[in-house]
Amino acid sequence: MSVVYFLAGMVIMGGIWALIAKITKNEIPTPLATWAVFKEVMHHPFQNDADQKGIGTKLLSSLGRVSIGFGLGSLFAIPLGLIMGSSKIAMKIINPMVQILKPVSPLAWFPLGLAIFQDSPKASIFMIFICSLWPTLINAAFGASNIPQDHKNVSKAFGFSTWKYLTKILLPFSLPHIITGLRLSIGIAWMVIVAGEMLSGGIGLGNFVWEEGFNGGSVAKILVAIIIIGIVGSLLDRCFTWLQQKFSYAA
């Protein structure tokens, strides 16, 4: 049944799209015209020549940067968030920094990364790293600071070691919150990578949108890229939703 609803949604979206194409007198290409370009783009998706790269190669390159930045960011944010949530003093020291740095647009970090690394792909990774920190950090801290007194009592009553407390109470309780944070982070990271690659050039989806789409004068290619970015982003989100369900438990 949900497939039917999904298809209905797609049909409505295609209808609106076709209408816009008609109003703009094909300035915005029709779904069918876009489909033709899509097939063309997908002809050799993993072509990897020096002067000609397929869309798949670009996608993988973007995903690679996102994973490195997001991975490093999470490795940093999870422990720091747990420390923040476990200690009031750590919270008071770290929280003001987070509050000041969090609202800064990820794009503002890009030139700083460029200045530090003198390399635009590395600067992109740096930007992803920074922007994947905050949701994970804040959610991990929230999880750790909300451990019910009941669970802490168990640890006290049975004299848990620090290690046991960490692995049997702190981590399992915070895990669903951490995953929520990761899910938000990966969403932001995926949004930011496109913008970053537009700024930095190099191989990637952002570069495809800018160079082949806009500079190449093909609106259809821009649309193709938007669709691919959207689908990949929603798949990433699905992965973390699945993880969330896997690690939720009834009290």
Next chain:
Amino acid sequence: MSQTSIIAAEEDITEIADRILEQTYSAPVSIEINNVTVSFKTPGGTYTAIKDIDLTVKKGEIVSLIGHSGCGKSTLMGTISGMVKPTGGMVLANGKKVTSPGPDRGIVFQNYSLLPWLTVYKNIYVAVDSVIKNIPETEKIKLVETNLKMVNLWEHKDKLPGQLSGGMKQRVAIARAFSINPKILLLDEPFGALDALTKSAMHIELLKLWTLDHREKTIIMVTHDIEEAIFLSDKVVVMNNGPATTIKEIVDVPLKRPRNKKDIVYDPKYMEIHDRLSNLLIDKFSIDDEH
């Protein structure tokens, strides 16, 4: 063999009774509460929960703390478990001053306090593993198994607490407390959240476990249920209402064991104790009572 039986036969019944009495009175002290006061700092000033409490509990005794909600009975219990630090006086448990929770005192919490992400088996194993360090893993596994079988939950060992009923969860919590083999067992309103039928079954279950262990564990239980207190206890400690709660009266329950849930209510001694406790705790018995 035959010699001992002859000697036993020759002994006067009263003599045996005297000896048992003497043994009872000379039973070693398990818990000694000396002049304990607990105050908390609140925004509105200092709040004294319990004041100048003195209480001695002998080894193998079951003692109930009973009183109205918020009277500080859980606080008093907390000073024995080590969860609450007294602001005045001190508590001795097994001859040692209580400063923190310890493996000689097993605790069963009101809301079971099982870790929801661990199976029944692992909930107990983690406690055993934490408390009893100097035995091999196989013995730890055996301890968990024995205690889970004792509360008839072995077939549910792989379930998560969320999949169990309230009574089953409480049995897991009791098995967990027994599995670390503490000298003192502290039960904080253990059956408060259970329905009357389950509660009744749990009383028998608890006495069974206590008897299997040769009635050597001292049990302190917080409750607000008069029948439960009488059925289980040797002594019922009645608390005044807070703040600055003191002990109102200690009522002895000299009913012989094993006790029978159905018959005990017809025992004149039971009725007398029930009456005494009702008068101490309830000040209105009908709508006509002046207050």
